[in-house]
Amino acid sequence: MHIVAVLALDGVSALDLAIPCQVFALVTGPDGAPAYDVRVCVDRSTEAMAGPTAPFQVSSPYGWDGVLGADTVIVPGIPSERVPDARALRLLREAAEGGARIASICTGAFALAHAGLLEGRRATTHWGFAGALAERFPGIDVDPSVLYVDEGRVLTSAGIAAGLDLCLHLVRRDHGAAAAASAARVLVMPPQRAGGQAQYIEYPTPDTDSADLGETLQWMRHRLREPLSLADIAAHAMMSWRSLARHFRAQTGTTPLRWLLAQRVERARELLETTELPLARVAEATGFGAVETLRHHFTRQVGTTPSAYRAAFRR
Structure with missing residues (x-):
């Protein structure tokens, strides 16, 4: 079974954290069995943020080292000004070197940047933080206008809702358009938006x-x-x-x-x-x-x- 490790760093966005857990849990194989084993990886007790005034603790049977051996590692958004723990960054690099597919949601791109995984690559993040990412990491080709960027083994997405598009894109890569469309229907989402679509849509x-x-x-x-x-x-x-x-x-x-x-x-x-x-x-x-x-x-x-x-x- 394909293992998806969701790396929850301190200050993780609660909604970002929930998105991959929800999306990948909806996908089943031809025999009806779950297609993914989703594991939230935390360091003892991690603080998640549902807005600046609503923090809560996240616990899980999997520690940060659960990213090692995972097929896909997803890093949800964190406070952009915070430098992640050195051990977490080392584990991210080891997971990538071991062949894991690495993805980020929203400001999780800053964690990938600190780990050196975006150097020389095209990437995106929430449009409100794209300038800061480009300024702090000039070796990254930051595109602030798209929903997500697929660089093969490394993927990044824009703000929170774009995390849904990214996860459905990964489902499509793994199991095809029908599986992604089925998950989107359960989520009551419209047909999946392409990665190159504009981030900011004036409804x-x-x-x-x-x-x-x-x-x-x-x-x-x-x-x-x-x-x-x-x-x-x-x-x-x-x-x-x-x-x-x-x-x-x-x-x-x-x-x-x-x-x-x-x-x-x-x-x-x-x-x-x-x-x-x-x-x-x-x-x-x-x-x-x-x-x-x-x-x-x-x-x-x-x-x-x-x-x-x-x-x-x-x-």
Whole structure:
């Protein structure tokens, strides 16, 4: 069983700490057995913070050394100005050297930075702390605009809610799009947001902007195989192109065509995982038309070709 060790450092954010415990506990294998063994690793009794005025103690049968031997180690957010215990940082480095996949949620990126695991890498954290991370660790390529960054063996995510996106992304990497979608439904989350989506989304308030694109997004999802244009989408939303672009970015963090492309790639992943359809049929069903077009966009977003993805998932 895949062991997920959640490293709880002193001052850990309570919600950050709960997110991986909740998400990975929802995933089961084909036989219905849990797919992950989630372990919260603390140093005797660790103080967690649910806001500045609501601290509480966290206890667990697993100490910090529980990260050694884990397949995935996740570091939830901590106070950004606090330097983690030297032993915890050493254990993080040993876990990484032993082949563990290391991830952080929110300001947990500062712990990874102190451990030297982000040097020379692209990373992100909560937009409010990205400047401090870049200033204190100039060897890190800090991207403050994205939800999460996947560097293979090291991953970082933005603020608290982006931790959900990161954990679902890891589930998708391990068990496929269907398993991630199933967990998202239990969490009552919309389809998973792509890592490159903007962190800060200005959700409109009823008194200033009543436009809701929910019906249009559903309409687009149900027509992935059709050659939708901006004019088609704007017509369905009953907006001008300019208004559509403004409302779309405010509510999704990206443009209509980029959102549509991400949905098509996601659907292609599902078909590659769950069917034996030839690539030509997958390309047709997802609106890419030609295999070459499917291969181009799939490789850019997923990092591998459709054929290699299907083979790797089957293995």
